[in-house]
Amino acid sequence: MEAALELAATTRSLASLGLREVARHAGLNPNTFYRHFKDFDDLGVAMLDELGTELRAGLREARMRPAKKGFRLSDFSNPAEGLAQAQALARESVGLVLDFVMDHREAYTVGIRELHGTSPVMRQAMQDLLDGIAVDMTEDLLGVLMLPAVSHEELLAVARVIVRQMVFFSMDYLEQPSRQAEIKREAERFILLLFWGAIAARAPELLSQAKLKFPAI
Template sequence: MSHTLGIRQAQKQKTRQALLDAALGLLEEQSLSSLGLREVTREVGVAPTAFYRHFRSTADLGVALVEEALGSLHPMIRTIVASAGDSDQRIERAVELIARHVETHPAHVRFIARERHGGVQSVRAAIQGQLAQFAEEVKVALTKDPVSYGWTDDDLLMLANLYVDQMLMTASLFLDALEAPLEERQRVAQVATSRMRLISIGREHWLE
């Protein structure tokens, strides 16, 4: 049901995407607040003024990057949350999924980790918004779990946020170990699994 774009709009989206990709690449070695618009257009091979046809500023581009990065993460969350099996199996699968996502989208993960507390207000707000949405989604899933019987709404949201934060921390740890030997990456996976397991144990005994 996708409407085929005209040659015109297709070209535009193409250079827009090229700008986003170039920016994402440049952001591996700096923060958004130091990213220059000329830097980006130079990388793409386009005139500096062309930038304005797509974004008002680099901050604006940053917000677009947030949607791209966290949009691709959305389906992953659903997969983890919907996964069956006992607690330990689900945790191992979640860690495995996160590791895969970091391997296939390292720049996206780095961007989010970096700009979550970064120097650009609007981007921080965009990330916080998306993460709050994730937490809400996780919370809904948790509510359906029989383990959550008797939990208050606030505590469920607290736990959901804890899971989301944990997911990001794990992703960031995997990112740091991306170039490291397999042994090191396995150690990271081991630690991440233990963290999740400890939280799950706390969850099971919460109401005592």
């Protein structure tokens, strides 16, 4: 699995790797591959299982961290305070994801490649992972953030959109190191825009009442 990741990270896609190639890079006999995996799909799913659960757990744990620090979002009874804390939460989450992709650059690159790749099995597995992250995010948010009049389903839809958009932001982040600070701001801004929109759609008076300028990020 390590050998496959290293080989795929440079230029190739997982499915285009040669069985012999991987075995050679791992210092093993080509046939040994069959002892462990049936397919390359099989190998891919195994790798995704490992790294995917690590990512998911890391994200959850990190989202819990502020809650343990006594960081608790208001129920918007004080709109100004609620909005400010929403911004802080968005910033924390974005930083988290971007740090993760920097720490797991190779795995992330290869994984995303499979998201729209050739193997239906891997595509489905990646979509399930992203969806799982969105579900996690929704549940965590519901426990911490009381968005006024925003239902569970609405929140899930927003989370899904955010997760998918972060795929692109993450790619930019990796590919354009000189613009990292700017990209991070763009991502935060995008998330805030969405929540602003969600609130404005349900309780527009809340925003004008708060008389809070949208943060100039």
